[in-house]
Amino acid sequence: MAPLKSWLQIDPKSHFSIHNIPFGVISTSANSEPHPAIAIGDYALDLLVFTQENGFKALSAIQPHQAVFSQSTLNPFAALGRPVHKIVREYLQSVFLENGPFPEVLEKNEQLQKKALIPVGQYKTHLPMRINDYTDFYAGLNHAYNVGVLFRGPANALQPNYKHLPVGYHGRAGSVVVSDTPIRRPNGQILTNPTADPKVPIFSACKKLDIELELGCFVTKDSALGQPVGIKDAPQHLFGVVLMNDWSARDIQAWEYVPLGPFNSKNFGTTISAWVVLMDALEPFAIDGLKNDTSLLPYLDEKDRKSHYAIDLEVKLQTASGKTSTISKTSAKNLLFSFPQMLAHHTVGGCPFSVGDLMGSGTISGESKAEKGCLLEQTDNGKTEIELESGEKRKFLEDGDVVTITGVCGGEDGAYVGFGECVGRIEPALHFDA
Amino acid sequence: MAPLKSWLQIDPKSHFSIHNIPFGVISTSANSEPHPAIAIGDYALDLLVFTQENGFKALSAIQPHQAVFSQSTLNPFAALGRPVHKIVREYLQSVFLENGPFPEVLEKNEQLQKKALIPVGQYKTHLPMRINDYTDFYAGLNHAYNVGVLFRGPANALQPNYKHLPVGYHGRAGSVVVSDTPIRRPNGQILTNPTADPKVPIFSACKKLDIELELGCFVTKDSALGQPVGIKDAPQHLFGVVLMNDWSARDIQAWEYVPLGPFNSKNFGTTISAWVVLMDALEPFAIDGLKNDTSLLPYLDEKDRKSHYAIDLEVKLQTASGKTSTISKTSAKNLLFSFPQMLAHHTVGGCPFSVGDLMGSGTISGESKAEKGCLLEQTDNGKTEIELESGEKRKFLEDGDVVTITGVCGGEDGAYVGFGECVGRIEPALHFDA
Structure with a gap:
């Protein structure tokens, strides 16, 4: 398949291409409480900030569940099930896609980029899940x-x-x-x-x-x-x-x-x-x-x-x-x-x-x-x-x-x-x- | 040792004598959410009700921590440590003691007895602890x-x-x-x-x-x-x-x-x-x-x-x-x-x-x-x-x-x-x- 292209500059060797969109838990200087994020290129997209700033406005299916992105682990997000993971991941891919359907969400929103796109080195990662067994x-x-x-x-x-x-x-x-x-x-x-x-x-x-x-x-x-x-x-x-x-x-x-x-x-x-x-x-x-x-x-x-x-x-x-x-x-x-x-x-x-x-x-x-x-x-x-x-x-x-x-x-x-x-x-x- | 005597009628063969005071988690018809209790004779003393009705008023040391008795497991109580368990257990013993120091707390308080002393068969027990490992x-x-x-x-x-x-x-x-x-x-x-x-x-x-x-x-x-x-x-x-x-x-x-x-x-x-x-x-x-x-x-x-x-x-x-x-x-x-x-x-x-x-x-x-x-x-x-x-x-x-x-x-x-x-x-x- 031909690689998807993002408007965000991503090293072509990056593990975190637009094809990936892996989920994790980070803390930042602005918010020391662990909270969800995705990795994309050399950045983490802070999903708590992204949610608070209405980043999911174009994805009605996630709106009743947005509280999952203010939790300290991914468990509540995981509990939503694979069909939800799929639409959230694909939506986030589309947000980063060059000539994508939702440029106003992040590509044209420099203020949100500044707040939610955290460069490597400026966040700390935490255990992503609460592991019971x-x-x-x-x-x-x-x-x-x-x-x-x-x-x-x-x-x-x-x-x-x-x-x-x-x-x-x-x-x-x-x-x-x-x-x-x-x-x-x-x-x-x-x-x-x-x-x-x-x-x-x-x-x-x-x-x-x-x-x-x-x-x-x-x-x-x-x-x-x-x-x-x-x-x-x-x-x-x-x-x-x-x-x-x-x-x-x-x-x-x-x-x-x-x-x-x-x-x-x-x-x-x-x-x-x-x-x-x-x-x-x-x-x-x-x-x-x-x-x-x-x-x-x-x-x-x-x-x-x-x-x-x-x-x-x-x-x-x-x-x-x-x-x-x-x-x-x-x-x-x-x-x-x-x-x-x-x-x-x-x-x-x-x-x-x-x-x-x-x-x-x-x-x-x-x-x-x-x-x-x-x-x-x-x-x-x-x-x-x-x-x-x-x-x-x-x-x-x-x-x-x-x-x-x-x-x-x-x-x-x-x-x-x-x-x-x-x-x-x-x-x-x-x-x-x- | 001579057994301690309680004002509450307790079968002399009961596992849950006044010498014991074991802790557990129950739900009742009045409150279906699991919450802490102790077992005494043929009763559970509902610690959530007991706390809400100021049953610990004579025990100042526990007052900052009373929220532990409105939790669904004993973990928060356990986390207070053995010195606190000791004073809470001894206080509850004294509340049930015949000619004890705090008759007004329960012995002379029929209303609280009715609300907080739940006979066997009228409560359900739950897993007492959240077990991580x-x-x-x-x-x-x-x-x-x-x-x-x-x-x-x-x-x-x-x-x-x-x-x-x-x-x-x-x-x-x-x-x-x-x-x-x-x-x-x-x-x-x-x-x-x-x-x-x-x-x-x-x-x-x-x-x-x-x-x-x-x-x-x-x-x-x-x-x-x-x-x-x-x-x-x-x-x-x-x-x-x-x-x-x-x-x-x-x-x-x-x-x-x-x-x-x-x-x-x-x-x-x-x-x-x-x-x-x-x-x-x-x-x-x-x-x-x-x-x-x-x-x-x-x-x-x-x-x-x-x-x-x-x-x-x-x-x-x-x-x-x-x-x-x-x-x-x-x-x-x-x-x-x-x-x-x-x-x-x-x-x-x-x-x-x-x-x-x-x-x-x-x-x-x-x-x-x-x-x-x-x-x-x-x-x-x-x-x-x-x-x-x-x-x-x-x-x-x-x-x-x-x-x-x-x-x-x-x-x-x-x-x-x-x-x-x-x-x-x-x-x-x-x-x-x-």
């Missing part, structure tokens, strides 16, 4: 296989259930933070001599701090206890997608995780990108995920619907030296189960959902080393080192390291639909005095 | 041992980490429901032939639906990301305790739980009792838990503080025949780790907490068969049957079964501190058409 899946087939090989060898790499259902676990909703929140290296119990008998842990700062490259997807509809969401209806229950870094303490995890799964090794922080890319914005980039050679039960059968997205993902590491290296490049196609399948599985026994609940995809890895989405895989659990472009080396993250995940769809200049950045800087562990 | 631990040593024997034999029954840290997993906050909420039998993937190769699951209603007898404890203080709660401070972070039934689908669990832990086998419903018994009310019944023969790291060392409670627990099962049998009797002393230890461990790596977050103890079992807190243990995973007092038999729960957990401290007539009931009735699985 957060679930992390494990749908990255290559990741699951690689990790399985590390711990159980190639013959038993994947557990027998792996291809039959999207394996997942409940995460800690309260420790999901927005991009740019510092991440403190956790303390905890680790085994320094795993072959000793008996095994006796020590108290230590994590020595194997890792990243996990993931996508997150927010839910936009409540579903009641005891009421499954069918696979056909599931897409209407999805609000939008963010990048996610599921920071992981591999040494704490190795000791704690039997028999009930990861706990303190994951709950010290999970970073998401600030701007929620709506499902409708991703739709042009829908593709198949990885082929599942296992026959699925009907409640998971999408019947050839394309529910994955061609998102190019990249992980960069900046060390204390200030130099930045790319440490992973992969694609979001590397998932065995889609978000609709995850939701259908999650609710099949009656688990309820609330607007704002978050599902993580699991670590996304391609097949080659350069496509692996965590250091555990890249360094064989610290047995080898990766060499950074700067010449420095890493087994796991060091204090002061800054990890940046980016993700973007599309290749034509001016038509990118991207996620911006998901950034976290590692702070030294707390000196702990029990 | 819910964690379930596994601190019942006998349970963990018994289950370990079932699946791994006696030599490896307990995992190497078990006595070093309170093992736990994140649960689904959104599926925690208040007593008397019906529980629908979940559908899901189960293996009918676990020894087949390859293993192929079927879609089925759960055939091994089980209970788990637990305590839950609510947190009363926020703690920030990256900020551990020390073991010394942890008790001040606890609000109160409830009974909990962590319904479990054993067949779904067996297939899904590797490698990330229980998921759909637990998230279809977790029932808690309606009245939160404050930590101060439990303090007279503080005892040691089970002795841990493993030396703990300092961050978990309570230094001989008694942080467990002598709560007599009982599970009753009423079948469709209408007959009720006791299926388990045990004590809350059967825990290896206390709630302060759970909180200290949970936060040691920096996991944040919010007021209203819930921690479950894990299944509480004694050593003998009659003291086992779930059917998995009692029937060796369905290999044997238990005989009910009615002559009926059970391996696992059947549709229409009603499970009631009770818990009570104290033995002197008129001085009981109890939890009331935690009740759930099993409804048939949904007919599922994918």
Whole structure:
């Protein structure tokens, strides 16, 4: 498709082209209370100001609901449902369109531009949603296989259930933070001599701090206890997608995780990108995920619907030296189960959902080393080192390291639909005095 | 101690003696919006009405905070902290005390009695707290041992980490429901032939639906990301305790739980009792838990503080025949780790907490068969049957079964501190058409 053109000057490489219109929550010098916005080029459009100044005057359908843009999270907007998201997003696109239908709203309204278009650097982003529950899946087939090989060898790499259902676990909703929140290296119990008998842990700062490259997807509809969401209806229950870094303490995890799964090794922080890319914005980039050679039960059968997205993902590491290296490049196609399948599985026994609940995809890895989405895989659990472009080396993250995940769809200049950045800087562990 | 006497007629066997004063959330015919109350004898004292009618006039310390009693959950009251809970509870005790200091508040105020003292049956209880995050631990040593024997034999029954840290997993906050909420039998993937190769699951209603007898404890203080709660401070972070039934689908669990832990086998419903018994009310019944023969790291060392409670627990099962049998009797002393230890461990790596977050103890079992807190243990995973007092038999729960957990401290007539009931009735699985 030929890219749409905006009257606003937007860098043709911007993630936030007029094709995107992602939603987030910002605060500004004029209003320190978090409130909704969209990202467009190098600006945020402050939706609270835009609403107060009657920016939605040409969109009668949203007028009874305009209070959603004076809230501190996107949950009330999300709760309006996908048909409303679609008309709001398309209206905002039309407001920015060159020779668009509503020039008087913003293009010819310099006063409103001055008040509502906030340049990058002059706003702060906040967690976009109130997250009631957060679930992390494990749908990255290559990741699951690689990790399985590390711990159980190639013959038993994947557990027998792996291809039959999207394996997942409940995460800690309260420790999901927005991009740019510092991440403190956790303390905890680790085994320094795993072959000793008996095994006796020590108290230590994590020595194997890792990243996990993931996508997150927010839910936009409540579903009641005891009421499954069918696979056909599931897409209407999805609000939008963010990048996610599921920071992981591999040494704490190795000791704690039997028999009930990861706990303190994951709950010290999970970073998401600030701007929620709506499902409708991703739709042009829908593709198949990885082929599942296992026959699925009907409640998971999408019947050839394309529910994955061609998102190019990249992980960069900046060390204390200030130099930045790319440490992973992969694609979001590397998932065995889609978000609709995850939701259908999650609710099949009656688990309820609330607007704002978050599902993580699991670590996304391609097949080659350069496509692996965590250091555990890249360094064989610290047995080898990766060499950074700067010449420095890493087994796991060091204090002061800054990890940046980016993700973007599309290749034509001016038509990118991207996620911006998901950034976290590692702070030294707390000196702990029990 | 000699029991305190109230001017209100209270059955000497009541769980809600003047020694207790548990807090909950009710709605009434006069006010259908959920609002706070306490339970006393066969009544709820409606705290919204009590506040509106100036019932706290003799307690100046609470006056700036009275809005907490017009909220739909106890979170704002909990957030005031334990010193405030203590004075409010003691004030309410004094209001009900025979020959107490404030007879004009309620005892001599028949009009307020009529408006604010709501008899059992004339109010409905609601979930007492807004639960942001819910964690379930596994601190019942006998349970963990018994289950370990079932699946791994006696030599490896307990995992190497078990006595070093309170093992736990994140649960689904959104599926925690208040007593008397019906529980629908979940559908899901189960293996009918676990020894087949390859293993192929079927879609089925759960055939091994089980209970788990637990305590839950609510947190009363926020703690920030990256900020551990020390073991010394942890008790001040606890609000109160409830009974909990962590319904479990054993067949779904067996297939899904590797490698990330229980998921759909637990998230279809977790029932808690309606009245939160404050930590101060439990303090007279503080005892040691089970002795841990493993030396703990300092961050978990309570230094001989008694942080467990002598709560007599009982599970009753009423079948469709209408007959009720006791299926388990045990004590809350059967825990290896206390709630302060759970909180200290949970936060040691920096996991944040919010007021209203819930921690479950894990299944509480004694050593003998009659003291086992779930059917998995009692029937060796369905290999044997238990005989009910009615002559009926059970391996696992059947549709229409009603499970009631009770818990009570104290033995002197008129001085009981109890939890009331935690009740759930099993409804048939949904007919599922994918």
